[in-house]
Amino acid sequence: MRMLLVLCRLAWRYLWRNHRRTIVMLGAIAVGAWAMIFMTALTRGMVDQMVADGISVIPGHVQVHNPDYLDDPSISNRIAMTDEELTQRFGDAGFKAWASRVRVPAVITSERESRGVTLLGIDPEAEREFSFVDYDDVDGRFLESPDDNGVVIGAKLANTLETEVGKRVVLMSQDPDNEIADRGFRVVGLFHANMETYEETYAFIGKRTAQKMLRIGDTTTEIVFLGDDYRNVEPIYEKVVAAVDDTVKVSRWNEVDTYLGTMLGMMDGFMLIWVIVIFLALSFGLVNTLVMAVFERIREIGLMLALGMKPAMILGQIIIESMMLLAVGLFIGDVLAFATVKPLEGGIDISVVAKGMEMFGASSVLYPKLYLDDVILANVVVLFLGFLASLSPAWRASRYEPVEAITKVG
Amino acid sequence: MTAVRCVDICKTYRQGDQDIKALDHLNIEIETGEFVCLMSPSGGGKTTLLNAIGGLDIPDSGEVWVADKRIDQMSKGELADLRLANIGFVFQAYNLIPVLTAQENVEFVMQVQGVPAAERREKSLAILDEVGLKGLEDRRPAEMSGGQQQRVAVARAIVSRPELVLADEPTANLDSKTSDELMGLFKELNEHHNTTFIIATHDQRVMRYAKRLVRMLDGRIVDDIEQNAA
Numbered sequence: 001m002r003m004l005l006v007l008c009r010l011a012w013r014y015l016w017r018n019h020r021r022t023i024v025m026l027g028a029i030a031v032g033a034w035a036m037i038f039m040t041a042l043t044r045g046m047v048d049q050m051v052a053d054g055i056s057v058i059p060g061h062v063q064v065h066n067p068d069y070l071d072d073p074s075i076s077n078r079i080a081m082t083d084e085e086l087t088q089r090f091g092d093a094g095f096k097a098w099a100s101r102v103r104v105p106a107v108i109t110s111e112r113e114s115r116g117v118t119l120l121g122i123d124p125e126a127e128r129e130f131s132f133v134d135y136d137d138v139d140g141r142f143l144e145s146p147d148d149n150g151v152v153i154g155a156k157l158a159n160t161l162e163t164e165v166g167k168r169v170v171l172m173s174q175d176p177d178n179e180i181a182d183r184g185f186r187v188v189g190l191f192h193a194n195m196e197t198y199e200e201t202y203a204f205i206g207k208r209t210a211q212k213m214l215r216i217g218d219t220t221t222e223i224v225f226l227g228d229d230y231r232n233v234e235p236i237y238e239k240v241v242a243a244v245d246d247t248v249k250v251s252r253w254n255e256v257d258t259y260l261g262t263m264l265g266m267m268d269g270f271m272l273i274w275v276i277v278i279f280l281a282l283s284f285g286l287v288n289t290l291v292m293a294v295f296e297r298i299r300e301i302g303l304m305l306a307l308g309m310k311p312a313m314i315l316g317q318i319i320i321e322s323m324m325l326l327a328v329g330l331f332i333g334d335v336l337a338f339a340t341v342k343p344l345e346g347g348i349d350i351s352v353v354a355k356g357m358e359m360f361g362a363s364s365v366l367y368p369k370l371y372l373d374d375v376i377l378a379n380v381v382v383l384f385l386g387f388l389a390s391l392s393p394a395w396r397a398s399r400y401e402p403v404e405a406i407t408k409v410g
Numbered sequence: 411m412t413a414v415r416c417v418d419i420c421k422t423y424r425q426g427d428q429d430i431k432a433l434d435h436l437n438i439e440i441e442t443g444e445f446v447c448l449m450s451p452s453g454g455g456k457t458t459l460l461n462a463i464g465g466l467d468i469p470d471s472g473e474v475w476v477a478d479k480r481i482d483q484m485s486k487g488e489l490a491d492l493r494l495a496n497i498g499f500v501f502q503a504y505n506l507i508p509v510l511t512a513q514e515n516v517e518f519v520m521q522v523q524g525v526p527a528a529e530r531r532e533k534s535l536a537i538l539d540e541v542g543l544k545g546l547e548d549r550r551p552a553e554m555s556g557g558q559q560q561r562v563a564v565a566r567a568i569v570s571r572p573e574l575v576l577a578d579e580p581t582a583n584l585d586s587k588t589s590d591e592l593m594g595l596f597k598e599l600n601e602h603h604n605t606t607f608i609i610a611t612h613d614q615r616v617m618r619y620a621k622r623l624v625r626m627l628d629g630r631i632v633d634d635i636e637q638n639a640a
Contacts, residue, residue, distance in 0.1 A: 006521050013509035303505045306466055307519050307566075308494025310487050403466040406501065 004320075007313060011321035014293065025289045026329045029382075032282045033333020034340070036275050036378045041341045041368040042348075043274075047267045048369050051230055051260050060099075060130050060224030061233045062240050063256050067249040069221060070256065075104050075214050076176050080247050083218045089243050090223070095236070097129035097226040102210040104221065106173040108153070108203055110161035117157070117203045119171060121210025121220075124148070129226055132198060133191040140165035140189035148206035150188030154199025158190050165190060171203065175215045183213045194365065271374065275381045282382070283389045290322055290393040301397050302405025311398035318397050322390035323383065330379050341370045412478070413574055413606040414440040414463050419472030419482075421458050421629070432458035433469060434629035440622075442573070443604040445597070447611055447620035455629040456610035457502075460576045463608065464497055465489035477573060494523055498567035500577035505563060506551040512538060512562045513547040520570050537565040542591065556583040564592055568599055575599075577609045581616055593619045 015022050069077040081089075083100065090098050102121030107114055124143040128135065133152075135142040142152055151169060153161075163169055165187050172182035185205060193199050211218055227236035233252050241250050254261025294301070301314055347365040421433040432455045440446055448456040461467035462474055465481045474482045477496050481489060493499070498519075506515045516534040525533075538547055541561040551559050560583055567575055575596070581589035597619055599605045609616060617623060625633035 002524055003522070010507075010509070017509055299505070300507055303501075303507065305490065306464070306493065306499055306501075308490050308522055310490045312487075313522075401467075403461045406466075406505065 003313060003316075007317045007320050008324075011317050011324055014297070014317075015321055015324055018293070018296075021289060021292070022325065025285055025325060026332065028285050029282060029326060029329025030332035030336060032278045033330045033378065033382065034336040036278050036382075037334065037337035037370070037375055038340060038368075039274055040271050040374045040378065041337070041370045042366060043267055043271060044371060044374060045367045045369040047264060049367060051264060060097075061227040061230055061253050062225040062237050063251050063253070064223040064225075064240065064244060064248045065221065065251065067247075070249070070251070073103070073105065073221070075102075075174060075216060075221065076178075078176070078216060078219045078221050079223065081219070083220070086220070086223065090225075093239070093243055095225050095239070096228065097126075098223065099123060099126035099130055100207070100220040100223045101127070102207055102214065102216070102220050102222075104173050104210075104214065106171050106203065108151075108157070108161065109170045109172065110163040110167070112162045113160060115157060115160060115200070117153075118201055119173060119210065120202060120204050121207040121214075122146070122204055123207050130224055132193055133204070138189040138191050140187070142189050142191070143204055143206055146207040147209060148188070149185065149209055150205070151185035152189040152191055152204040153187060154196075154202060155190045155192055156196045156199035157201075157203070158187065160200065163187055171205070171213070173214060177215075181214050272377070272381070275378050276385070279382050279385045283385065286322065286325070286386060287389050287393065289325070290318060290390055293321065294318060294393050294397045298397075298400060298405045299407075301400055302402045302407075305400065305402040306406060314400075315394045315398040318394035319387065319390050322386055322394070326383055326386040330382060334375060334379070337375070338370065341368045344368050345370075411442045412439055412475070413442040413444065414438070414608070415473075415475040416459070416462065417473040417475075419462060419469040419474060421455075421462065421467070421469045431629045433462065433472075436472075436629060436631060438624065438631060438634075440606060440608065442606055443600065444622055445600045445607045445609075445620050446622045446624060447609050447617050448624050448626060449611065449617065450626035454626040456626050457578055458629070459626070460578055460608065460610050463574075464499060464576050465492055494519065496573050498570070498572035498575040500560075500564050500567045500575065500580045502579040502582055506559055506566075508551050511548050511550055512543060512554065512558075515551070515562055516565045516569050519566060523570060525570070533569055534565070537569045538562070540595065541565045542588075557585060557588045560584055561588070561592065564595070568595075568605070571599075571603055572605065574606045574608070577607065577611075579611055579613075580609060581611065581613050586615065589613065589615055 064079065066077040066079050086100050099122065104119050106117055106119035108117050122143065123146045124135070133142065138152065139155065143150065151171065158164060161169065168184050168186050170182055170184050172180060175181040191199070207220070225236055225240055227233050230253060237250065237252055244250060254264065304314060305311065345368055347367050350366050416436055416438045419433050419436050420431070423430045423432055436455070436459065448459060450456045458467065462469050463476060465484065468482055472482070473480055476492065479492065481492060484492065507518060510518065513534050516538060517530045520530045520533065535547065538544060541564055543558060543561055543565070546554060546558060551562070554562070560580065564580065567577070581592060584592065593616055596607055600607055609620070611617065620637065622634070622636050624631055
């Protein structure tokens with residue numbers, strides 16, 4: 001501890017001996033750290049948005065299906081439990097939110113066009129937590145109850161079908177006996193989504209209306225559950241598994257939507273690579289700074305060795321100097337990153353490139369997200385790699401022979 | 411008691427195509443409390459001998475004993491410990507740490523030794539006063555004259571009362587008055603604390619203070635006489 005204080009004081013003083021060089025290097029580290037964290041926040045925001053949108057449209061955090069449903073999502077593969085049984089099992093189990101749905105592929109037909117859609121028979125109140133649709137931002141109205149006889153479709157789909165609120169459309173699917181199940185609906189609302197794909201894909205009707213149309217009694221095809229954090233679904237997964245039997249399959253969201261799950265893992269890896277790439281660029285400057293700092297004080301290093309400092313102390317001094325330089329630079333970079341990301345958390349409009357972004361499931365507004373974990377990761381990685389980068393110049397400094405070093409210059 | 415013993419030590423440097431024998435089968439024994447001056451023309455081997463005694467340079471052959479320990483076979487760490495605990499150095503060039511103040515330079519060795527802060531401060535202020543640098547404690551080397559820097563270096567070398575002080579041309583950059591003051595200080599430490607001094611010098615004024623004069627030539631001792639010191 002005593003020696004650490006001595007080395008820290010020496011390192012700090014030497015750091016500011018050539019203050020111009022130190023300031024330039026600090027600037028480089030700060031900008032690098034800022035870039036790492038800012039880019040990480042943008043990427044994290046984009047991924048969060050993609051996952052949140054994806055989860056709200058499809059899986060929730062945990063889903064329950066008939067074991068064959070994911071391979072063949074037809075009405076034949078229903079959950080063998082009635083609404084009443086579901087309410088008994090899950091109603092008072094303390095889930096943050098849960099809902100059961102009828103979800104089948106269907107065809108929607110207007111007087112001019114037909115399109116394939118995913119038909120969702122929902123209980124609007126139970127579904128509110130899961131839905132990407134803002135019930136209050138619907139042209140016309142959203143569904144009011146499970147018995148609602150209207151249909152709500154996306155604005156984009158309405159445009160394609162050349163229909164509008166108040167007009168009628170026909171929805172057609174199959175019943176459990178593989179017979180055509182169809183019914184006319186009046187379009188009661190047009191929803192808007194931040195991705196046009198959603199507007200083209202989904203059609204909402206009341207759950208009980210869907211059950212009647214498909215002749216499935218009061219059974220459903222999908223039960224969804226919401227936890228607190230999509231990154232940590234194990235607690236709710238375990239809870240659901242405990243509440244059901246083996247006639248159903250319980251899946252985490254990333255098992256149902258493997259694209260999103262893979263994307264999330266890939267982005268975590270990408271961020272680590274991004275941090276390392278920026279550090280590699282920084283490391284040239286860092287190593288050069290340390291090499292120069294060592295080179296210009298060979299004589300003083302020799303003197304310290306002659307006075308009784310051990311080589312390990314010289315090694316430690318140079319490493320501490322490097323760590324101090326990085327720590328100060330990182331601190332400045334962190335502050336800059338917080339100062340720039342926080343004001344942008346309300347969203348950055350990237351509609352200019354929104355079409356391209358939609359291709360991989362991102363919306364046209366980016367909401368940068370600064371997670372403490374990401375900031376810590378960037379800082380720890382840089383400090384660790386900086387430690388490795390400083391080993392070589394520090395090692396060389398500690399290997400000097402005192403008498404040669406003292407007579408080296410001057 | 412023997413403070414330093416060198417037995418048949420040799421050291422050869424390569425300079426261009428030539429091998430220079432800096433120490434040539436040299437033998438010397440110095441008792442504790444002696445005040446020895448090494449004299450030689452430039453290249454005579456006195457600095458090499460000082461470096462060998464201080465463990466800064468390892469001879470090619472022979473034995474070097476300091477404080478009854480053979481040091482020519484010690485590791486770098488052991489040599490560092492020996493220098494820290496037993497030896498004070500005064501180099502020809504002032505060799506201060508430029509980022510530390512005069513007082514911090516003087517405290518440096520004590521700090522590495524683990525002397526408590528209050529004791530360090532007390533000793534460093536006292537020694538700086540003794541070498542005539544009272545009031546200059548907070549100055550960095552760049553803010554002091556050559557003579558002042560050398561006095562700081564001397565203060566650093568003797569502040570922890572080492573058993574052995576090795577000084578290489580300690581008065582080379584000092585005026586005569588300061589030189590006399592410095593030598594007076596060395597003398598006092600030698601007499602009152604029984605500190606052994608080995609000083610390499612060309613300076614006749616310094617030689618007057620020595621009880622023993624060792625003349626070297628081409629890495630050998632050619633004359634070793636005792637005298638009445640000033």
